[in-house]
Every structure is written in C-alpha cells, then in structure tokens.
Amino acid sequence: MKTALTELVGIRHPVVQTGMGWVAGPRLVSATAEAGGLGILASATMTYDELAAAIKEVKSRTSEPFGVNLRADAEDAARRVELLITEEVRVASFALAPKKDMIARLKDNNVLVVPSVGAARHAEKVAGWGADAVIVQGGEGGGHTGGVATTLLLPSVLDAVDIPVVAAGGFFDGRGLAAALAYGAAGVAMGTRFLLTRESTVPDEIKQAYLARDLNGTVVTRKVDGMPHRVLRTELVDALESAGPVSGLARAARNAAKFRKLTGLSWRSLATEGLRMKRGGDRTWSQVLMAANTPMLLRAGLVEGDRSAGVLASGQVVGLLDDLPAVGDLIETIVADATGILRRLASE
Amino acid sequence: MKTALTELVGIRHPVVQTGMGWVAGPRLVSATAEAGGLGILASATMTYDELAAAIKEVKSRTSEPFGVNLRADAEDAARRVELLITEEVRVASFALAPKKDMIARLKDNNVLVVPSVGAARHAEKVAGWGADAVIVQGGEGGGHTGGVATTLLLPSVLDAVDIPVVAAGGFFDGRGLAAALAYGAAGVAMGTRFLLTRESTVPDEIKQAYLARDLNGTVVTRKVDGMPHRVLRTELVDALESAGPVSGLARAARNAAKFRKLTGLSWRSLATEGLRMKRGGDRTWSQVLMAANTPMLLRAGLVEGDRSAGVLASGQVVGLLDDLPAVGDLIETIVADATGILRRLASE
Numbered sequence: 001m002k003t004a005l006t007e008l009v010g011i012r013h014p015v016v017q018t019g020m021g022w023v024a025g026p027r028l029v030s031a032t033a034e035a036g037g038l039g040i041l042a043s044a045t046m047t048y049d050e051l052a053a054a055i056k057e058v059k060s061r062t063s064e065p066f067g068v069n070l071r072a073d074a075e076d077a078a079r080r081v082e083l084l085i086t087e088e089v090r091v092a093s094f095a096l097a098p099k100k101d102m103i104a105r106l107k108d109n110n111v112l113v114v115p116s117v118g119a120a121r122h123a124e125k126v127a128g129w130g131a132d133a134v135i136v137q138g139g140e141g142g143g144h145t146g147g148v149a150t151t152l153l154l155p156s157v158l159d160a161v162d163i164p165v166v167a168a169g170g171f172f173d174g175r176g177l178a179a180a181l182a183y184g185a186a187g188v189a190m191g192t193r194f195l196l197t198r199e200s201t202v203p204d205e206i207k208q209a210y211l212a213r214d215l216n217g218t219v220v221t222r223k224v225d226g227m228p229h230r231v232l233r234t235e236l237v238d239a240l241e242s243a244g245p246v247s248g249l250a251r252a253a254r255n256a257a258k259f260r261k262l263t264g265l266s267w268r269s270l271a272t273e274g275l276r277m278k279r280g281g282d283r284t285w286s287q288v289l290m291a292a293n294t295p296m297l298l299r300a301g302l303v304e305g306d307r308s309a310g311v312l313a314s315g316q317v318v319g320l321l322d323d324l325p326a327v328g329d330l331i332e333t334i335v336a337d338a339t340g341i342l343r344r345l346a347s348e
Numbered sequence: 349m350k351t352a353l354t355e356l357v358g359i360r361h362p363v364v365q366t367g368m369g370w371v372a373g374p375r376l377v378s379a380t381a382e383a384g385g386l387g388i389l390a391s392a393t394m395t396y397d398e399l400a401a402a403i404k405e406v407k408s409r410t411s412e413p414f415g416v417n418l419r420a421d422a423e424d425a426a427r428r429v430e431l432l433i434t435e436e437v438r439v440a441s442f443a444l445a446p447k448k449d450m451i452a453r454l455k456d457n458n459v460l461v462v463p464s465v466g467a468a469r470h471a472e473k474v475a476g477w478g479a480d481a482v483i484v485q486g487g488e489g490g491g492h493t494g495g496v497a498t499t500l501l502l503p504s505v506l507d508a509v510d511i512p513v514v515a516a517g518g519f520f521d522g523r524g525l526a527a528a529l530a531y532g533a534a535g536v537a538m539g540t541r542f543l544l545t546r547e548s549t550v551p552d553e554i555k556q557a558y559l560a561r562d563l564n565g566t567v568v569t570r571k572v573d574g575m576p577h578r579v580l581r582t583e584l585v586d587a588l589e590s591a592g593p594v595s596g597l598a599r600a601a602r603n604a605a606k607f608r609k610l611t612g613l614s615w616r617s618l619a620t621e622g623l624r625m626k627r628g629g630d631r632t633w634s635q636v637l638m639a640a641n642t643p644m645l646l647r648a649g650l651v652e653g654d655r656s657a658g659v660l661a662s663g664q665v666v667g668l669l670d671d672l673p674a675v676g677d678l679i680e681t682i683v684a685d686a687t688g689i690l691r692r693l694a695s696e
Binding site for chain 2: 002003119138139140147148149150151152153155156158169170171173175176178179180181182183184215216316317319320338341342343345346347348
C-alpha cells in the first residue's frame with residue numbers, strides 16, 4: 001500500500017511501530033522492518049553502547065529501513081545523532097521536539113526526521129524547521145499522552161502542516177488504518193498493539209496482564225512523573241494516586257539513582273534537565289525529581305516482569321486486544337483489510 | 349450517499365442531528381430533514397404539550413422523516429410513545445435504553461427504535477430487544493459521555509452487533525464521515541456541530557462563546573449531576589468543581605424545583621426516579637438530587653443566553669469549529685467531501 005509515508009521512507013506499508021522504552025528492541029524492530037513497516041528502536045532507555053549494539057543487531061537481521069527514537073535533551077544527544085549518521089539509520093524520531101540545528105544536521109546527512117507532536121502548533125514549528133513528517137498521538141494512546149482524542153487532534157494537525165502526518169492513539173486493525181487514511185493521514189503508528197506480538201520481548205506474564213484488560217483498564221495518572229501518563233490501572237497506580245507527597249518523593253529519589261546508574265546519566269545532567277523542565281512549565285521540584293521515575297517503574301514491569309512494582313504504559317486499545325500475533329501476520333492483515341474496506345466503500 | 353442507515357430510515361444522507369436538550373427544536377430538526385439528514389427533536393426538556401406542538405411544527409415545515417428523543421424513565425413516557433405512533437414519527441431515539449416492551453410497542457407501530465449506547469454490552473442488550481440501530485458516542489463527545497474514545501468504542505460496538513451503528517463523538521466534516529464509514533459505521537451523529545449552525549436557536553452570544561474555544565476548551569465534570577458531563581470550561585464550572593457539598597446541594601434543590609415546575613414532573617416522580625438512580629449505581633443522595641440540576645443549568649445558557657449562570661454542554665470538537673453554516677450547506681459539504689475522499693483512496 002502506497003502513501004506519502006511509504007514513499008518518503010522507502011517501506012512497503014504505512015504502519016509504524018513506535019519506540020516504546022524497554023520494549024522496542026532489535027528483535028521487534030527487525031521483525032517490523034522485514035514485514036514492510038517502519039520499526040523504531042527506543043534509545044531513551046539504552047546507554048550509548050547499548051544503542052550502538054542494538055543498531056548493529058537490527059542491521060544484521062534485516063536490510064530494510066528502520067528508525068531510532070532519540071531524546072533531544074539527552075546529555076549525549078549530539079553523539080547519538082552522529083551514530084545514526086554513521087550507521088546510515090533511515091529515520092530519527094523524537095518524543096520531545098528536537099532543536100532546529102539537530103534537525104538540520106540529520107537532514108544534511110540523509111537521515112529523515114520524524115518528531116512526535118501533541119498539538120497543531122508544535123507540528124507547525126517542527127515542519128518550519130524542516131521535519132520530514134510528524135507522528136501525532138490522540139489522548140487514547142499509551143504512555144505520555146494529551147487530553148484531546150485522535151478524531152480531533154489528527155484533523156487539527158493535518159490542517160496545520162503539509163508534510164506527511166502519521167496517526168497514533170487508538171489504532172490496531174485495518175479499519176483504523178482505512179479511517180486514518182480517510183482523515184488524510186499517511187499511515188498509522190501503534191505501540192500497545194506491537195507490544196502484544198509474538199516478537200515483543202516483554203515477559204509473557206506481563207503480556208497476559210495486558211490481554212486481560214477491558215476498555216476501562218487504563219487510567220491517566222500524573223503521579224508517575226508529573227506529566228499525564230496512560231498506564232494499566234494496577235494496585236501500584238492506585239497506591240500512587242492516593243499516596244502523599246513524601247512517600248512519592250522518596251521512591252522517586254531512589255528510582256532516579258537507579259536510572260542514573262543504568263544509563264550513565266550524571267547527577268549534573270539530571271539536575272540540568274530538571275532545571276530545564278522546571279523553567280519550561282509549571283512543574284514543582286518534586287515533579288522534576290519524579291521525572292527519572294518513569295523509566296525505572298516501566299522497566300520493573302516491562303523487562304523484569306514485576307507486575308506489583310512496575311508501571312505498565314498502555315493505550316485504551318488494550319481493551320480490544322486478545323491475541324499475540326506474529327508481526328508479519330499483523331501488518332499483512334491490517335493492510336489487506338484496509339485495502340479491502342476502501343475498495344468496497346468506493347464502489348458502494 | 350447510501351448506507352444501512354439511509355436505507356433503514358428513508359433519508360438521503362447518513363448524517364444525524366442529535367436530540368440536544370433545549371437546542372434540538374422544530375427549526376433545527378426540520379432544516380436537517382429538508383437537507384436529507386435525520387434530525388431528532390429533544391423531548392426531555394419539553395412538556396407533553398410542547399412536544400405535541402413541536403412535532404406538528406416540524407411536520408408543517410417538512411414532509412421528510414425525522415425523530416424524537418425520549419426519556420424512557422419519564423413519568424409520561426408511555427403517553428409520549430403513543431403520541432409518536434399517532435403522529436407517525438419515523439424514529440424514536442433514547443438517551444437511556446428503553447425497556448423491551450416499549451421497544452416492541454414502537455416497532456409494532458412502524459416507529460424505528462434507535463437508542464444511544466455507551467458500551468458494547470448495552471448495544472448487545474438493546475439489539476436483542478429489537479432495536480433497529482444504535483448511536484454510540486465516544487468520550488470526546490459533548491454532554492453526558494464516557495471515558496472511552498470513538499476510535500475504540502466504535503469498533504467495539506461494531507464487533508458486538510449486526511444492526512446499523514451510527515458513530516458520534518468527534519465528528520464535524522467529510523473526513524470524519526469517511527473515517528466512520530471505514531470503521532464500518534452506517535453514518536455519523538453530531539451535536540455541537542449542529543448547535544453551531546445558522547438554524548440553531550441558541551442565542552448568538554452563546555454561539556460566539558462556543559466558537560471562541562480551542563481544543564482544550566472543554567472539561568468533563570461530575571459536579572453538575574454526578575455523572576461525567578463534557579461542557580465548556582467556564583467560571584461557573586470551575587466554581588462547581590471547587591464548591592463544597594452544601595452550596596452544591598442548595599443550588600441543586602432550587603433547580604430541581606424549577607425543573608419540576610417547567611416540565612410538570614411531580615415531586616413523587618422526581619423521588620421515584622431518584623430511588624431508581626440510587627439503586628442503579630453507586631450514587632449518593634446528593635447526586636440524585638443534583639440530577640434535576642442539569643436541565644436547568646443547560647437552559648440558563650442555551651435558551652436564556654446567560655453565560656455566567658449556565659452550563660454549556662459541548663464536545664471537544666468545539667475547538668475546531670469557527671463558522672455558523674446553514675444546515676443544508678453543512679450536510680451537502682460533508683457528504684460531498686466524504687464521497688470524494690473514498691473515491692480518491694480506492695484509486696490510489
């Protein structure tokens with residue numbers, strides 16, 4: 001199926017697997033690439049060396065294009081950008097919008113830049129800086145998310161920019177892809193649906209915990225890191241929601257220390273980032289400290305399989321999923337169904 | 349444009365104007381009918397005599413089919429059902445699902461029954477009782493609404509029933525209609541978009557207050573009547589959100605008295621309804637008392653044009669609307685755009 005996204009990236013199908021922290025590793029990304037979609041490695045939860053190894057592993061498994069998700073505000077962001085250029089990675093995606101010069105550096109070296117945006121004005125800004133496409137996620141999506149649903153956020157972004165727009169938040173099947181194309185999107189991006197595949201390395205017990213949920217099984221909480229975050233509703237999340245500020249802070253401090261150790265970020269870097277976050281918005285210092293909380297809480301669930309200690313990011317879509325398909329079958333079915341739907345509707 | 353909905357009802361276009369209290373009167377409904385859509389009169393905020401007069405007025409303005417929205421739990425619901433039968437109204441719609449015998453009575457007399465549902469299991473139930481179609485509204489929709497977005501609630505209902513499903517929540521243009529059809533819906537239903545038309549009788553000052561909002565201009569509050577209710581974020585709503593239980597109750601009691609006077613509901617009927625509501629869920633008595641609050645607070649804004657005293661129900665879509673089109677132009681544009689989109693996509 002051809003769209004502006006498939007033409008831009010050189011992939012066969014307009015289906016993106018998002019760069020979920022701890023989840024989007026070489027195995028999932030290469031499976032997506034081989035199936036004709038765009039798989040994106042999550043580098044925010046990897047050290048530089050781990051990222052370098054992950055890129056090599058993907059390239060050993062597939063010769064198809066793939067992407068890497070970067071934190072534009074990471075201490076070693078510039079070095080990671082050079083790594084993508086050296087390794088000829090096709091797409092750099094960003095959860096937080098990159099600065100103008102970082103976009104220019106990547107584009108000058110044939111790396112496509114595809115930031116995620118949460119509002120039409122953000123899309124306009126990065127398009128003006130040269131972004132090649134944007135991913136826009138409606139509030140029903142998992143992880144950090146906004147309050148505006150896909151049915152409204154998507155058309156608002158499509159009206160604001162001329163570059164390809166990839167729709168995320170609530171997508172899981174061929175009907176959704178057909179609907180996204182009807183809105184004018186160039187494809188769909190999915191997280192939770194790819195987390196729940198055979199190739200996903202999330203522990204099986206955790207996958208089963210996801211599959212058991214219904215449409216009311218997620219909740220948006222600010223208690224993980226101060227930002228709205230859609231996660232599975234668990235006892236831990238309920239406890240976070242009702243916990244006082246002191247116990248929350250103590251846990252956040254412990255987790256910040258662990259994350260620092262794992263990723264090699266210095267305290268200075270965490271503090272610098274904290275200062276930036278504090279200036280950027282209306283967060284309290286406790287929320288800033290809690291920011292390093294997220295990756296550790298996610299890791300406990302998604303890597304270690306600890307349901308009681310972990311926070312499990314998830315879209316509302318989890319309520320409609322009840323299988324663990326192979327990535328190749330998933331993408332093939334989605335594209336075939338969407339094609340059939342659009343043909344049938346035009347002939348009616 | 350033909351769909352299962354247009355065939356069922358005998359209308360030209362798969363576009364429904366919902367039965368918004370105080371808003372969906374004879375002028376708006378007849379304009380929608382003349383334009384080829386399905387307009388639905390809001391009878392919950394009318395006395396029996398007002399409803400009888402409104403039906404006559406619609407019939408004097410158009411010979412096209414239209415609908416009436418009923419409260420299945422109203423004291424005089426059975427009498428209103430007989431009125432619809434006598435007047436040969438084409439469609440009876442319901443915000444709360446009607447009982448089995450009420451559905452049977454309407455169907456036996458050639459009135460189509462189209463309840464609104466908020467979950468797949470409700471759709472299954474009313475389909476089993478003989479409903480001819482259902483309207484399903486995602487959480488981004490206005491007024492009483494749920495927490496699940498259209499992108500997920502719609503496919504979940506489509507998977508559950510075989511009768512036509514009309515999609516609501518987030519729709520306003522031809523892209524949305526094309527997307528709804530791609531999901532498998534038989535059409536779209538819109539409230540806020542029809543409230544903001546030339547034929548809508550909402551005071552112009554209030555229409556302007558809606559048009560000024562952006563995508564973050566609505567909020568879901570339980571402080572009006574204890575149920576989640578999406579409304580414009582106003583000073584009154586902020587005050588309700590922060591008000592203590594006593595002032596809220598005093599205001600609710602005053603409003604219940606006013607509503608009783610306007611609609612002729614007896615205190616016994618309000619109390620009976622309250623008891624039913626109390627049994628049906630986990631509401632407190634104060635929430636039950638507050639239930640009669642909603643129509644009065646809506647009336648202050650939507651009829652009297654009092655922005656400071658009124659609660660203004662609205663979908664998130666208000667953030668994307670910036671005009672007051674004539675109903676005929678609106679429906680024509682939506683259908684033409686959707687048709688063009690679907691033709692173009694099939695040929696790509």
